[in-house]
Amino acid sequence: MKLHEKLLTHYLSCTSPVDKEGYLYKKKERNATYQRRWFVLKANLLFYQERPADRHLLGVIVLEGCAVRRSESDGQFAFSLVFEGPGLKTYRFAAGDGQIQESWVKALLSASHCYLSLLVRDLGRQYEDAKQQQGSGTSRHSSSLSALKHSTHFLPVQGRAAVVREGRSFSACPVLQTQSTTPKVVAKKSPKLWPRRNAHVTPLNGPAPLYGEWPLVGFDPLEDFGKLHDYYGQEVKKAREEWLGSRRAKDESIDGHLIDLG
Amino acid sequence: MRFNEKELVSLSRQPSEMAAELGMRGHKKGDVVKKRLVKLVVNFLFYFRTDEEEPIGALLLEQCRVEREDSQSFSIAFLDEAERKYLFECDSEEQCGEWVDSIVKASYESMRKNLIFYRTEIHRLTGKDPLEQYGISDETRFQVNNGLQLTPRDTSSL
Numbered sequence: 001m002k003l004h005e006k007l008l009t010h011y012l013s014c015t016s017p018v019d020k021e022g023y024l025y026k027k028k029e030r031n032a033t034y035q036r037r038w039f040v041l042k043a044n045l046l047f048y049q050e051r052p053a054d055r056h057l058l059g060v061i062v063l064e065g066c067a068v069r070r071s072e073s074d075g076q077f078a079f080s081l082v083f084e085g086p087g088l089k090t091y092r093f094a095a096g097d098g099q100i101q102e103s104w105v106k107a108l109l110s111a112s113h114c115y116l117s118l119l120v121r122d123l124g125r126q127y128e129d130a131k132q133q134q135g136s137g138t139s140r141h142s143s144s145l146s147a148l149k150h151s152t153h154f155l156p157v158q159g160r161a162a163v164v165r166e167g168r169s170f171s172a173c174p175v176l177q178t179q180s181t182t183p184k185v186v187a188k189k190s191p192k193l194w195p196r197r198n199a200h201v202t203p204l205n206g207p208a209p210l211y212g213e214w215p216l217v218g219f220d221p222l223e224d225f226g227k228l229h230d231y232y233g234q235e236v237k238k239a240r241e242e243w244l245g246s247r248r249a250k251d252e253s254i255d256g257h258l259i260d261l262g
Numbered sequence: 263m264r265f266n267e268k269e270l271v272s273l274s275r276q277p278s279e280m281a282a283e284l285g286m287r288g289h290k291k292g293d294v295v296k297k298r299l300v301k302l303v304v305n306f307l308f309y310f311r312t313d314e315e316e317p318i319g320a321l322l323l324e325q326c327r328v329e330r331e332d333s334q335s336f337s338i339a340f341l342d343e344a345e346r347k348y349l350f351e352c353d354s355e356e357q358c359g360e361w362v363d364s365i366v367k368a369s370y371e372s373m374r375k376n377l378i379f380y381r382t383e384i385h386r387l388t389g390k391d392p393l394e395q396y397g398i399s400d401e402t403r404f405q406v407n408n409g410l411q412l413t414p415r416d417t418s419s420l
Contacts, residue, residue, distance in 0.1 A: 001271055002319035005263050010341050011324045016371055019403040043324065043370035043403075044304065059264030064273050064304050083269045091266075110398050113304035116373050123380035123392055130387040229396050 008045060008060055018042050020107040021052070022100065027074070027092035034094055044113045046081075061091060068108045070101070077101040081108065274301060274308040274317045280364045283312065285335075285351030295351060302361075305370045307338070321348070328365045336362045374403065382406055 012018075020041040025034035026048065037048040037058065046061040066083045074080065077095040095101035109115070280302035285295040286309055298318070299310040305324060308317040327339045333355045339347045352358040366372060381404065384392045393399045 001267060001274075001317050003265050003267070003270065004319060004321055004340075005265075007322040007324070007326075007340055009263075011322060014325050016325075017402070019401075043374075045322075057263050061266050062270055062273070062306075065269060065276075083266070083272070085269075085272050088269050088272060089266060106398075107401060107403075110401055110403065113370055113373070116370065116377065119396070120373050120377050120380070123377060123384065126392050127380045127384050127387075130384050134387055 008047075009057060012040065012042055012045070012047055012057075016042075019111070020104065022104075023096065024100075024104065025094040027094070029089075041107055041111060044111050044116075046108070046111075063108065063111045064113060066112075068105055070105060079105050079108075270306075270320060271316055273303055273306070274310075274320065275315070276303055278303045280361065282352075282357065282361075284361075285349075287349040287351075289340075289346045289348055295349070300350065302364055302368055305368050307365070323365055323369050324371055326369075328362050330358065330362060334358050338365065377404060378406055 018040055021039060023036055024039050026037045026039075027034050037050060038052045038054070040047045040049075044063045046063055047057055048059055048061075049057050061081065063081070065085070066081045069080050069082055071078045071080045071092065074092055075094055077098055077100070079093055079095070079101055081091040081093075083089050093104070095104055110119075278301050282300060283297055284300045286298040286300060287293050287295040297312060299312055301308045301310070301317075302323075305322060307321040307323055309319055309321075310317045321338070321340070323338070325340070325342075329337050329339070331337050331349065334353070334357075335349060335351045336358055337347045337349050350361065352361060381392055384390065391399055393401075393404055398404060
């Protein structure tokens with residue numbers, strides 16, 4: 001398949017700002033060594049090159065359909081981009097320290113088009129609500145946070161998690177479908193709340209079925225973004241607490257940024 | 263430049279509301295209109311030969327200009343070059359309009375602008391930052407003054 005590279009490089013170099021850039025180590029697939037690369041994140045595209053000043057781009061990773069995972073088993077400050085599906089890759093990275101790791105994981109989690117799309121719809125609805133409420137003087141809590149109170153598989157919802165949402169498998173996105181695989185880590189798998197339809201059954205040649213026929217019939221993305229956020233947030237909250245716990249050994253003060261709303 | 267081809271091909275197979283057989287003409291001189299299955303997924307426009315499973319190509323729909331050419335066809339111009347234009351022929355005026363609309367809305371940059379607008383307005387109307395509940399208020403990509411934002415650099419010695 002031809003990826004019109006010039007369009008990507010043009011986009012990268014155009015005036016709209018970059019979302020994040022910095023050095024990371026990227027693991028080579030073959031011999032498992034790490035190579036330091038300069039990464040530039042813009043929209044749902046992760047570019048990399050040897051050095052910041054280089055004109056020559058080594059590569060780009062399109063960030064759709066991947067989960068972002070902290071992978072300490074790969075080494076210190078390691079994380080990965082896991083594309084789920086037969087024959088699809090996992091990109092492995094390591095950061096220079098925990099802070100860099102944290103900030104990259106966070107940035108990558110909110111990078112996909114899919115995520116942004118859900119977020120925009122959610123905010124669009126909040127905006128409409130807010131406009132209607134304007135005269136009444138009441139500020140209304142977002143109705144989108146009707147959290148999952150019950151779930152057989154997953155971590156109990158403890159209320160809002162003001163932390164980064166992790167393990168965003170693309171079953172959460174109304175546009176993408178997910179493969180069903182055996183859950184390795186429970187909180188990262190599809191909630192299986194919605195009936196799923198196998199997109200491979202869809203004839204490629206025909207017009208796409210109407211939106212309503214797709215997996216998320218009855219799914220209200222506006223309402224559910226909050227649910228998704230809460231739901232995936234639990235795993236992240238836990239991981240973050242573990243990470244903070246290891247930091248506490250060095251630093252006595254408790255991280256004030258973590259708001260406990262539970 | 264390397265790219266995650268398999269993953270992109272997998273992406274191209276995802277369900278999409280905008281997928282149809284259109285006439286497509288490339289930007290080069292001498293290019294003719296060919297029947298292609300054109301599919302919009304996220305901010306990429308994939309195009310396939312009618313019976314094939316793997317797309318011929320993928321066009322990133324950022325920094326491009328979509329224009330109505332006539333009642334049933336539209337064009338997409340890339341790289342700020344008027345000449346680098348792809349032409350698409352639809353079956354109806356309505357279909358043409360839908361495509362133009364969808365492509366414009368599909369761009370990440372336009373979504374980001376909407377997000378920033380909503381964020382600002384919601385804050386103005388309610389006094390609250392709607393991104394706080396998701397823990398993403400500080401992300402560069404969502405900053406209100408996005409155009410002026412300094413990019414964070416991680417130049418710690420590794």
